[in-house]
Amino acid sequence: MATIKFVLAGSINLGNDEVYYWTYALKLQWNYFDHPPFVAWLIRASTLNLIVHHELAVRLGAILCSSICTLIIFSLGTFLRNRRVGWYAALLYSSSFYCSIIAGTFILPDSPQMVFWLGGIYLLLKINRGIADGKMNLGLWCWFGLMVGLAMLCKVHSIFLLLAMAMWILFKQHRLIGYIGLYTTISIVCILFLPVLVWNLNHGFITYSYHSERINIFHNGINVLPFLREICGEIFYNNPVNFVLIWMAVLSPGYKNNLLQEQDKQILLFCTLPLMLTLMVLSLFRDTLPHWSGPAYAGLIPLAALKLEQWSKARARLWIRISAGFFFLVVISGLLVINCYPGTISKNKDNSSLGKGDPTLDLYGWKETGRIIDSVYQKDHRTAKKRITTIIVTKWFPAAHLDFYVSHGNLLETYGMGDVNDLHQYIFSNQLKRKPQFEEDAFYIIPSNLFDQAVLEKVKKNYVYCDLYPAVPIYRNGKICKYILIFKLRKHK
Numbered sequence: 001m002a003t004i005k006f007v008l009a010g011s012i013n014l015g016n017d018e019v020y021y022w023t024y025a026l027k028l029q030w031n032y033f034d035h036p037p038f039v040a041w042l043i044r045a046s047t048l049n050l051i052v053h054h055e056l057a058v059r060l061g062a063i064l065c066s067s068i069c070t071l072i073i074f075s076l077g078t079f080l081r082n083r084r085v086g087w088y089a090a091l092l093y094s095s096s097f098y099c100s101i102i103a104g105t106f107i108l109p110d111s112p113q114m115v116f117w118l119g120g121i122y123l124l125l126k127i128n129r130g131i132a133d134g135k136m137n138l139g140l141w142c143w144f145g146l147m148v149g150l151a152m153l154c155k156v157h158s159i160f161l162l163l164a165m166a167m168w169i170l171f172k173q174h175r176l177i178g179y180i181g182l183y184t185t186i187s188i189v190c191i192l193f194l195p196v197l198v199w200n201l202n203h204g205f206i207t208y209s210y211h212s213e214r215i216n217i218f219h220n221g222i223n224v225l226p227f228l229r230e231i232c233g234e235i236f237y238n239n240p241v242n243f244v245l246i247w248m249a250v251l252s253p254g255y256k257n258n259l260l261q262e263q264d265k266q267i268l269l270f271c272t273l274p275l276m277l278t279l280m281v282l283s284l285f286r287d288t289l290p291h292w293s294g295p296a297y298a299g300l301i302p303l304a305a306l307k308l309e310q311w312s313k314a315r316a317r318l319w320i321r322i323s324a325g326f327f328f329l330v331v332i333s334g335l336l337v338i339n340c341y342p343g344t345i346s347k348n349k350d351n352s353s354l355g356k357g358d359p360t361l362d363l364y365g366w367k368e369t370g371r372i373i374d375s376v377y378q379k380d381h382r383t384a385k386k387r388i389t390t391i392i393v394t395k396w397f398p399a400a401h402l403d404f405y406v407s408h409g410n411l412l413e414t415y416g417m418g419d420v421n422d423l424h425q426y427i428f429s430n431q432l433k434r435k436p437q438f439e440e441d442a443f444y445i446i447p448s449n450l451f452d453q454a455v456l457e458k459v460k461k462n463y464v465y466c467d468l469y470p471a472v473p474i475y476r477n478g479k480i481c482k483y484i485l486i487f488k489l490r491k492h493k
Contacts, residue, residue, distance in 0.1 A: 019404045028041065036155070047060075066103070069104070076125070081309060152189065164271040234297065276297070342478060367405060446484075460489070
């Protein structure tokens with residue numbers, strides 16, 4: 001599986017989110033506009049302090065984290081029942097698109113989060129088993145606090161692990177309310193997360209004001225379409241076969257004849273269902289992203305593996321083969337479409353907006369774009385009286401793509417103009433860059449699939465003149481899939 005991930009990671013351009021998180025690593029901080037810092041640390045490490053400038057290096061951390069997660073999920077299944085359950089869990093985990101591709105090949109905050117999320121679940125199960133054996137292991141509580149704290153340094157919604165601990169204590173182990181291990185855990189989490197809170201305090205809690213706006217349910221009435229999109233996304237991202245197995249396991253009768261296994265199931269549900277249900281409710285009012293619920297479904301995979309273990313070996317293996325077969329079919333098809341589909345799958349064929357709505361173009365054509373713009377830049381430098389050093393950007397994507405594929409290796413530097421909700425972290429990176437000066441020239445570069453005339457008009461207001469270079473086509477399998485539109489902005493006002 002790791003070999004397949006290496007092939008994918010090295011043969012597909014970085015996506016919108018991935019290059020954006022790479023820009024995090026350019027200047028390490030304790031927090032960023034959208035997320036805590038762990039993904040930036042991971043990219044900084046996997047690229048050897050940014051020395052290695054390649055997609056595979058940027059994604060290497062995600063692949064390594066996924067391998068660790070596979071070992072953890074195997075250990076979880078083995079701990080719950082036996083090695084066969086562990087193997088079932090590992091195979092189901094590997095056939096989940098969220099676990100193996102979205103968080104396991106592409107580099108996202110989810111990539112390191114999954115290591116600590118699954119580690120936290122495993123430790124909570126071990127703590128419960130220890131209590132059942134009459135052992136109060138303070139060390140396990142400390143490790144659990146470490147896992148939760150590190151998970152929250154990846155994504156804030158990892159706090160649902162603390163909620164799971166609280167629910168388990170209140171409903172099943174209320175005598176632990178006075179136990180020192182509980183407060184040690186909370187203290188470790190608070191210490192680890194304190195720098196993130198301090199950063200937000202110094203920046204007007206911009207991260208939480210942004211995310212609170214995304215999850216505010218009082219702006220709109222109930223909207224069924226986002227809810228259906230969330231459900232369909234959860235089914236696909238987690239593999240439809242896995243999805244069915246997980247819910248069969250969740251809804252099946254418990255283990256009344258085995259108190260320990262009944263407690264194990266309850267803990268797994270405490271760790272996963274609150275996050276899952278929160279997102280389902282939220283999707284009734286606001287747009288959500290299906291991968292947000294990925295950790296919850298991953299945490300239920302051992303439960304699905306336990307369900308398979310109850311069946312005959314032949315039946316269990318058939319389900320696993322179907323799950324793996326569907327996974328490989330989709331991955332191979334996706335790779336071929338991204339790299340080999342002739343032209344664009346978009347119905348929009350107008351040159352200025354060719355490819356609009358084609359999601360595969362986020363992952364294609366950026367290396368060629370870098371070569372094209374470098375050629376234009378070098379030619380302009382030879383003929384123009386003044387060297388252009390700035391690319392004006394108006395949104396975090398494709399700004400991050402321009403930073404990774406265009407600005408790297410030459411004197412061009414992106415500078416954001418626009419609203420904070422469009423620029424995100426570029427609002428802060430602007431502070432480290434030289435502002436456009438009076439009567440200076442700049443480039444405005446945008447692929448046709450992302451072109452918006454209204455945005456261009458706003459940019460033009462800051463300059464006296466705006467010249468359009470001939471649109472440069474990007475080909476895919478012999479047909480044009482998009483154009484690169486290059487504007488020369490002259491004389492900044």
